[in-house]
Amino acid sequence: MNDTTPGIRIRPGTPADAPAVLDMLDAAVAWMNARGNTEQWGTTPYSQKPGGVERVERYLTENSPHIAERDGVPVGAVVLDTGPSPRMPIPPAGEAERYVRLLVTDRQHAGRGFGAALLEHAAEETRRAGVELLRVDCWAGGGGGLVAFYARNGFTPTEPFLSGTWPGQVLARRVG
Numbered sequence: 013m014n015d016t017t018p019g020i021r022i023r024p025g026t027p028a029d030a031p032a033v034l035d036m037l038d039a040a041v042a043w044m045n046a047r048g049n050t051e052q053w054g055t056t057p058y059s060q061k062p063g064g065v066e067r068v069e070r071y072l073t074e075n076s077p078h079i080a081e082r083d084g085v086p087v088g089a090v091v092l093d094t095g096p097s098p099r100m101p102i103p104p105a106g107e108a109e110r111y112v113r114l115l116v117t118d119r120q121h122a123g124r125g126f127g128a129a130l131l132e133h134a135a136e137e138t139r140r141a142g143v144e145l146l147r148v149d150c151w152a153g154g155g156g157g158l159v160a161f162y163a164r165n166g167f168t169p170t171e172p173f174l175s176g177t178w179p180g181q182v183l184a185r186r187v188g
Contacts, residue, residue, distance in 0.1 A: 020126060022133045025077025025089060032079070032086040033068050034059040036116045043119045051178070052151040052158075071114055078133055080117070080126050088117035090130040092137060101173050102149055102182055110138040112148035131165045135187045144188030149173070152181035159183065 025033075037058035045055055058064045071077055071091040080088035091114040096102040112134055117126045138146045150158045152172060159169060159181050167183035174180065 019082050020087070020129055021081045022078050022130065023081065025072050025079045025091070027069060027072045029077065029079050029086060029089070030065070030068050030072055033072070033089050033114075033116065034065065036086070036089065036118050037064075037068070039119045040116055049154055051153055075113060076110075076137065078130065078137070080130055080133075082121065082126075086118070087121045088115075088126040088130050090115050090134050092134055096147070096149060096182075100149060100175055100180070102180075103171055105145055105147060105184075107145055108143045109145040109147055110134065110141060110143050112146070115148070127161070128165050131162075135166070135185060138187045144186055146185045146187050147182060149180050149182045152179040156181075 041053050041055070041057055044050070044052055054061070058068075076092040078090050078092070079086050080090075090112060093111045093113045095105070095109060095111050097113065112131070115127060115130060117130070135146055138144075146167075147170075148162060148167060150162060152159050162183045163169065165185075167185045169181050170184050171182045172180065173182065
């Protein structure tokens, strides 16, 4: 599928994408840490976290993964599911939904609209499935920058939550 972001193609993800997704996650942790953010994802590279590799492999086999490519190189990923992670203290939607379980972009391509393009693709996939609600949860700390990113992309904050001491925010977007 071609997207509105120039030079981007979004395709279904496969298990073969695991190394690229893990590289993006590792780079995201390093980028956050370099800016003093050690609370969101910790300091351990994602690929070295207990269960990290297995979680990404599950995302790419059991969920609905989509990979953004530029010139044939993965630059981002979004993973959709039918609900939030059972490990998160998130209230049920009360209706059919698609849920963004993972959104990551290559930090070398930050600010080029790939994350926004992936979220728009997620909204289209949700509509195509005949579902009207797309939700996501994210880290609400650090001044709320991530919550603001989702709001700029059509999501409305709904329920705040705590996962241990990790402040989170659920956001929703109507797509139907």
